[in-house]
Amino acid sequence: MKEVTFVHMADLHLDSPFLGLKHLPDAVFRQLKDSTFVSFTKAVDVAIREAVDFVIIAGDIYDEEDQSIKAQARFYREMERLNRKGIPVYLIHGNHDYVAKYQDRLQLPVNVTVFDTELEWHRFVSETGSVVNLYGFSYGERHIRETIYDRYRREGKADFHIGLLHGSEMTGNPTQDVYAPFRVNEMQEMDYWALGHIHLRQILTKEPMIYYPGNIQGRHRKETGEKGVTIVSLSETGAELKFVDTAPIIWEEKDVVVETEMDISDLFQLLMQLVKESARADKAVLLSLVVRSEVALSGDVKQRMDSGEWLDMLQELWIDEPNFVWVMRVGYLEAKRDTDWLASSGLLTEWELAKETLKQESEFYKATSSLFANGTMHRFLKDLDELERDALVDESADLLENMLEQFKGDLK
Numbered sequence: 001m002k003e004v005t006f007v008h009m010a011d012l013h014l015d016s017p018f019l020g021l022k023h024l025p026d027a028v029f030r031q032l033k034d035s036t037f038v039s040f041t042k043a044v045d046v047a048i049r050e051a052v053d054f055v056i057i058a059g060d061i062y063d064e065e066d067q068s069i070k071a072q073a074r075f076y077r078e079m080e081r082l083n084r085k086g087i088p089v090y091l092i093h094g095n096h097d098y099v100a101k102y103q104d105r106l107q108l109p110v111n112v113t114v115f116d117t118e119l120e121w122h123r124f125v126s127e128t129g130s131v132v133n134l135y136g137f138s139y140g141e142r143h144i145r146e147t148i149y150d151r152y153r154r155e156g157k158a159d160f161h162i163g164l165l166h167g168s169e170m171t172g173n174p175t176q177d178v179y180a181p182f183r184v185n186e187m188q189e190m191d192y193w194a195l196g197h198i199h200l201r202q203i204l205t206k207e208p209m210i211y212y213p214g215n216i217q218g219r220h221r222k223e224t225g226e227k228g229v230t231i232v233s234l235s236e237t238g239a240e241l242k243f244v245d246t247a248p249i250i251w252e253e254k255d256v257v258v259e260t261e262m263d264i265s266d267l268f269q270l271l272m273q274l275v276k277e278s279a280r281a282d283k284a285v286l287l288s289l290v291v292r293s294e295v296a297l298s299g300d301v302k303q304r305m306d307s308g309e310w311l312d313m314l315q316e317l318w319i320d321e322p323n324f325v326w327v328m329r330v331g332y333l334e335a336k337r338d339t340d341w342l343a344s345s346g347l348l349t350e351w352e353l354a355k356e357t358l359k360q361e362s363e364f365y366k367a368t369s370s371l372f373a374n375g376t377m378h379r380f381l382k383d384l385d386e387l388e389r390d391a392l393v394d395e396s397a398d399l400l401e402n403m404l405e406q407f408k409g410d411l412k
Contacts, residue, residue: 001236002130002159007047009229010058010166010196011215012040013096015071017063018219027320031284035249036063037074039216042246043229044078048085050231053126055087058196058213059094059139059166067097072106083111088124090134091115094166094196095179098139114138115164119148121155131157135190136164145174149182152189160234163190166197169204175362184210192232192239199223201230201243209239218251221288221328222390226250249284258293264301267291268310271330275317278325285325289314291332305330351397358393 014036022029047055062071082089089112093099099117108114113122117140124132135152144167152163167180179197184204187193193210201214213230215223228246232239254274258267271289278285291297291305304310314327357363 003128003233003235004053004124004126004130004132004160005050005231005233006052007043007050007055007229008058008194008211008213008232009043009056009216010194010213011060011094011199012036012057013060013063013215013217013219014040014075015063015068016217016219020220024326025318025320028284028318028324028326031322031324032249032286035247036217038248039227039246040074040078042248043216043244044081046229046231046244046246047082047087051085052087052231053130054124054132055082055089056134056162056164056194057089057091058164058194059092060096060196060215061091061093062097064096066100067105076106076108079109079112083109087111088113090122090124090136090164092136092164092166092196093138095139095142095144098141119151123156123158130159132160132162133158134162134164139166139180143178144180145178146180147182148180149187152187154189159236160191161189162192162194162234163187164194164196167195168197173360175360178361192234201227203241207238209241211239211241213243217247217249221251221253221286224251224253247283249286250280251286251288252278253288253290254278256289256291258291258295258297261295264298264304267301268313271310271314272317275314275325275327280323282323284323286328287325288328289330291330293332297332302332305332355393355397359390361389364389364393 016033016036018029018032021032024032044055061075079089091112092115115122115136115138117138119135119137121133121135124134126132133155135155137148147170149163149165149167152165154161165180165182167182168177170177170181170183187210188208191208193204193208195204195210195212198212199215199218200212202212204210204212209232211230211232214227216227216229218224218227226243226245226247227250228244231242231244233242256267256270256274262270271291274289275287278287291301311327311330314330318324318326358367
């Protein structure tokens with residue numbers, strides 16, 4: 001039976017600046033800054049250990065279109081490791097590392113095939129004689145609004161046809177469909193679709209297999225859980241997937257459910273215990289804690305959380321070692337919070353509409369344009385992905401709801 005095995009990875013974001021996290025202790029930030037490189041090295045280790053036929057990288061190798069020499073050199077080194085083992089690499093560039101005109105790049109080893117900005121295909125033949133045709137294209141600019149997935153066509157005879165695509169599902173909203181949008185139910189031409197762009201690991205459909213491996217290292221608190229690469233075994237019966245965790249740092253969010261009134265000391269002890277239990281033997285943890293209370297929290301508890309006092313105390317538990325636990329935030333959510341006032345004031349519909357509008361990329365950047373236009377601020381700002389924008393809007397809305405609740409009587 002014909003079969004090939006390959007590693008599918010995407011969204012490496014090598015040399016991510018982690019700009020909003022420079023307040024972390026130096027030792028923590030240095031480890032975080034190097035985390036994408038460490039994860040990528042482990043990913044290459046996986047390919048070599050498993051002796052796969054080839055490697056696919058489905059876009060966003062680098063975090064920006066202007067790559068640092070450090071990032072290019074580290075990438076070259078890993079490609080050369082694969083070259084020495086005789087493992088080919090097929091890669092496309094995405095919206096973050098799109099191929100800019102006149103851009104200087106290091107010449108990659110001969111085992112690396114970089115797809116052009118126009119859709120093209122390349123052939124691979126395994127040592128056992130399995131023939132694979134791989135199709136794809138690299139971004140030539142940050143946004144691609146046109147549909148390209150429907151241009152993928154099988155060329156010549158091959159045992160397997162694999163499409164590489166960095167993009168997202170079509171929503172029907174022109175302001176959101178800017179990353180090579182596609183419709184899943186129309187993607188029948190390939191045997192396997194190696195997707196990139198969405199950082200959440202997920203199968204869109206199994207026949208054919210259309211798959212996002214997610215990114216290789218979480219970059220903020222909304223990108224929780226294990227991150228890494230996927231080993232794909234593709235045969236006449238379909239595709240089998242095996243995820244391998246490679247990220248040296250994991251983001252976690254843990255809930256502390258309070259169902260009855262609790263002494264302030266007992267609650268803090270519970271938080272401390274949760275921090276200690278979050279430690280891992282093989283990786284560092286960036287931890288967010290959320291107290292979800294079924295009863296009203298005392299003003300003292302809220303004040304200690306809002307002031308950052310408890311966060312400071314929990315961060316004192318940090319030990320400067322590779323597999324650390326660092327508490328990023330401590331928040332609270334009262335399940336029985338009164339939100340009827342929003343509905344009775346006639347604001348609820350408009351409120352939800354405003355949030356959804358702000359989550360649209362064009363509206364988000366319109367609302368924040370003054371920040372990006374500021375000569376001092378713009379140097380520290382970067383484009384946010386959809387998940388980051390949504391998280392920022394939701395958190396801002398929660399803060400505003402808390403503030404407005406004080407004036408709910410005046411709004412009715």
